Amino acid sequence: MSSLVVRLLIPLLLPHATAPSCLYQPDANGAVSIPDSVTSIGDDAFSCCSSLTSISIPDSVTSIGERAFEGCGSLTSVSIPDSVTSIGDFAFAACSSLTSVSIPHGVTSIGVCAFAACSSLTSISIPDSVTSFGERAFEGCSSLTSISIPDSVTSIGVRAFYGCGSLTSVSIPHGVTSIQDSTFYDCSSLTSVSIPHSVTSIGDYAFRECSSLTSVMIPHSVTSIGGGAFSGCSSLTSVSIPHGVTSIGGFAFRDCSSLSSISIPDSVTSTGDNAFLGCSSLTSVSIQHGVTSIGGGAFQSCISLTSIWIPHSVTSIGDYAFAGCSSLTYISIPDNVTSIGGRAFRDCSSLTSVSIPHSVASIERYAFAACSSLTSVSIPHGVTSIGGSAFRDCSSLTSVSIPDSVTYIGVDTFRGCSSLSSVSIPHSITSIEGGVFYGCSSLTSVMIPDSVTYIVSSAFAGCSSLTSVSIPHSVTSIGKRAFRECSSLTSVSIPDSVTSIGDDTFHGCSSLTSVSIPHSVTSIGEGAFAGCSSLTSVLIPHSVTSIGGGAFAGCRSLSSISIPDGVTTIQYSTFYNCSSLTSVSIPDSVTYIGRDAFSGCSSLTSVSIPHSVTSIGERAFFFCISLTSIWIPHSVTSIGPQAFAACSSLTSVFGQDMCNYAAFYFSYKDAHSILKQLEDSGEPVVCLAPGEYQLPRMLRIARNLTVSAHGTALLRGSGDAPLAEISHGSVKLARLNITGGYSKTGGALRIIGGEVTLNECSIFSNVAEV
Numbered sequence: 226m227s228s229l230v231v232r233l234l235i236p237l238l239l240p241h242a243t244a245p246s247c248l249y250q251p252d253a254n255g256a257v258s259i260p261d262s263v264t265s266i267g268d269d270a271f272s273c274c275s276s277l278t279s280i281s282i283p284d285s286v287t288s289i290g291e292r293a294f295e296g297c298g299s300l301t302s303v304s305i306p307d308s309v310t311s312i313g314d315f316a317f318a319a320c321s322s323l324t325s326v327s328i329p330h331g332v333t334s335i336g337v338c339a340f341a342a343c344s345s346l347t348s349i350s351i352p353d354s355v356t357s358f359g360e361r362a363f364e365g366c367s368s369l370t371s372i373s374i375p376d377s378v379t380s381i382g383v384r385a386f387y388g389c390g391s392l393t394s395v396s397i398p399h400g401v402t403s404i405q406d407s408t409f410y411d412c413s414s415l416t417s418v419s420i421p422h423s424v425t426s427i428g429d430y431a432f433r434e435c436s437s438l439t440s441v442m443i444p445h446s447v448t449s450i451g452g453g454a455f456s457g458c459s460s461l462t463s464v465s466i467p468h469g470v471t472s473i474g475g476f477a478f479r480d481c482s483s484l485s486s487i488s489i490p491d492s493v494t495s496t497g498d499n500a501f502l503g504c505s506s507l508t509s510v511s512i513q514h515g516v517t518s519i520g521g522g523a524f525q526s527c528i529s530l531t532s533i534w535i536p537h538s539v540t541s542i543g544d545y546a547f548a549g550c551s552s553l554t555y556i557s558i559p560d561n562v563t564s565i566g567g568r569a570f571r572d573c574s575s576l577t578s579v580s581i582p583h584s585v586a587s588i589e590r591y592a593f594a595a596c597s598s599l600t601s602v603s604i605p606h607g608v609t610s611i612g613g614s615a616f617r618d619c620s621s622l623t624s625v626s627i628p629d630s631v632t633y634i635g636v637d638t639f640r641g642c643s644s645l646s647s648v649s650i651p652h653s654i655t656s657i658e659g660g661v662f663y664g665c666s667s668l669t670s671v672m673i674p675d676s677v678t679y680i681v682s683s684a685f686a687g688c689s690s691l692t693s694v695s696i697p698h699s700v701t702s703i704g705k706r707a708f709r710e711c712s713s714l715t716s717v718s719i720p721d722s723v724t725s726i727g728d729d730t731f732h733g734c735s736s737l738t739s740v741s742i743p744h745s746v747t748s749i750g751e752g753a754f755a756g757c758s759s760l761t762s763v764l765i766p767h768s769v770t771s772i773g774g775g776a777f778a779g780c781r782s783l784s785s786i787s788i789p790d791g792v793t794t795i796q797y798s799t800f801y802n803c804s805s806l807t808s809v810s811i812p813d814s815v816t817y818i819g820r821d822a823f824s825g826c827s828s829l830t831s832v833s834i835p836h837s838v839t840s841i842g843e844r845a846f847f848f849c850i851s852l853t854s855i856w857i858p859h860s861v862t863s864i865g866p867q868a869f870a871a872c873s874s875l876t877s878v879f880g881q882d883m884c885n886y887a888a889f890y891f892s893y894k895d896a897h898s899i900l901k902q903l904e905d906s907g908e909p910v911v912c913l914a915p916g917e918y919q920l921p922r923m924l925r926i927a928r929n930l931t932v933s934a935h936g937t938a939l940l941r942g943s944g945d946a947p948l949a950e951i952s953h954g955s956v957k958l959a960r961l962n963i964t965g966g967y968s969k970t971g972g973a974l975r976i977i978g979g980e981v982t983l984n985e986c987s988i989f990s991n992v993a994e995v
Contacts, residue, residue, distance in 0.1 A: 390412065574597070637658075
């Protein structure tokens with residue numbers, strides 16, 4: 226207590242003194258009594274006095290300084306005498322235990338954050354001497370249930386009641402002319418508010434997140450409603466916008482999910498972006514003639530909106546303006562509209578028809594995308610460009626007429642229009658962009674005008690009903706996947722203006738029986754004709770010098786192929802699974818046969834590899850089960866693993882020692898694996914690594930088989946049994962040392978039938994012929 230006495234001694238000695246800016250210590254009960262000689266409480270006088278519970282302020286005090294009691298978290302009550310005329314900024318801020326306060330009649334203004342974060346404050350009495358509330362004056366007073374603002378108040382500062390979550394009602398006095406930004410933001414219990422006729426503007430976010438507010442009457446004096454002013458007022462069912470309002474700010478009524486109707490007067494000239502975004506209960510809206518533009522996202526995701534009338538005064542519809550209005554069935558766009566913004570009507574899944582006026586010059590990206598009920602659309606002659614994906618996934622759209630005024634159709638414009646059966650491309654178009662008709666599975670025919678020079682990637686991919694297409698001589702380039710998965714396409718003629726066929730251009734055209742490739746073409750891309758399972762023949766001109774990997778993979782009906790002289794490499798999987806291919810002519814320009822090049826060509830009986838070839842890739846002729854013989858020239862220095870594996874009919878390999886290459890090479894130290902390889906694998910040629918092989922039982926051979934070693938291998942039988950019994954087939958053994966069981970009484974080989982040829986073999990014990 227002595228420290229308090231010392232600190233209060235100066236004001237006792239000096240009349241008209243000010244309580245100094247220092248931390249006063251309360252008594253044992255947490256109380257402080259300020260003597261009558263003190264006339265003002267200075268800045269920070271009791272700031273952060275966490276043990277202060279009560280204070281007695283004498284009538285001599287006329288002012289309370291800034292932050293005087295800020296952070297006095299245990300202060301439960303304070304009596305401010307009538308002598309006080311000024312309460313400084315932050316004076317009682319964060320006094321979290323303060324439950325009530327009475328402001329004396331001499332006070333004319335309440336400072337910035339004066340009572341901010343007084344979270345236990347339930348009531349406050351404000352006299353009619355007060356004319357203004359400073360910014361954030363009562364921000365965060367989460368327990369404040371009601372407040373009476375006297376008529377003397379003419380100004381309420383920004384965020385004055387921000388976060389007063391228990392405040393249920395408020396009456397704004399007639400002297401106030403503006404409701405400032407965020408004044409009642411997050412007053413989540415506020416059910417009603419009275420706005421006087423003196424108010425001319427409602428600031429940004431003024432009533433944002435007032436989730437219990439059910440109705441609000443905006444007076445005719447109001448001329449502007451700020452951005453986000455009523456955003457998140459999820460219980461607001463109706464609102465009347467007066468005729469004096471000229472602008473509605475962006476997000477003004479966003480997520481007012483209970484709002485069912487709205488009337489926008491003719492005084493309004495513009496609605497801000499996302500003004501009514503997410504008003505999910507809004508069923509109708511009336512826009513009067515004064516409005517000239519509908520902002521971006523203005524009515525986005527108003528999922529209950531069934532119809533809307535747009536007045537002739539409107540000249541532009543912004544991006545996302547009506548996006549996601551899934552109940553909207555009809556819209557009439559007036560003649561004065563010159564632009565329809567990107568995604569303006571995207572996901573309007575109930576929209577069945579739309580009339581676009583002649584005044585429109587461009588339809589922007591995704592403007593009508595995913596309007597899945599849209600059956601028809603008429604594009605007027607004023608339109609010069611249609612943006613990318615403008616009508617994407619309009620799955621009910623059956624026809625579309627594109628006028629000659631259109632010079633550009635963007636990427637994916639009609640992608641996924643699965644009901645579109647016909648389309649007319651105007652002569653003004655010079656390029657068919659990527660994916661324009663991708664997935665138009667009902668499109669049966671298309672006429673490409675001779676103005677077109679480029680068909681870009683995936684332009685007609687997935688048009689599974691397209692039976693024919695005429696590509697004009699003006700076309701110089703056909704992009705990747707341009708006609709991929711056009712499974713009904715039976716024939717195609719490529720004009721001699723084309724120099725290359727792109728990757729996967731006709732991939733999966735399973736009904737394509739013939740194709741004419743002109744002499745102008747120099748390259749065929751990867752997978753260009755892959756999966757064309759009905760293609761029986763194709764003539765590749767001598768101009769072609771490059772054939773991409775997998776170019777003809779899966780062409781199961783292709784019986785013969787002649788590779789032109791200019792080709793130097795047969796790429797990976799070029800003829801993979803061409804199961805009807807019986808013959809192939811490889812020119813002496815080829816130096817490399819790639820991985821899986823002829824893998825799965827099960828009808829291929831013979832192949833001649835020219836002397837120019839130096840390398841044969843992995844699995845190059847894998848599972849060519851009809852291949853009986855092959856000539857490998859001495860120019861070949863590399864054969865990849867399993868190059869001729871599973872060629873079950875291959876009995877003759879000429880030109881080189883097959884055991885020099887891993888293509889025929891098997892190294893099994895496990896005896897059971899060796900038995901399986903020799904008896905059951907179907908491999909016609911088995912090469913063993915050098916070493917000794919002890920077999921657990923007698924080997925039974927009843928097929929054509931060549932067994933050789935890369936070096937010398939010893940095959941040893943088991944017990945009294947012979948090493949092997951040969952009953953059928955042509956069996957050739959080379960570079961093997963063969964012995965029977967340890968007793969050697971059963972003989973090393975038992976030959977019942979077939980033909981056995983030995984070359985550089987040593988037989989220990991006898992050969993028994995039965």
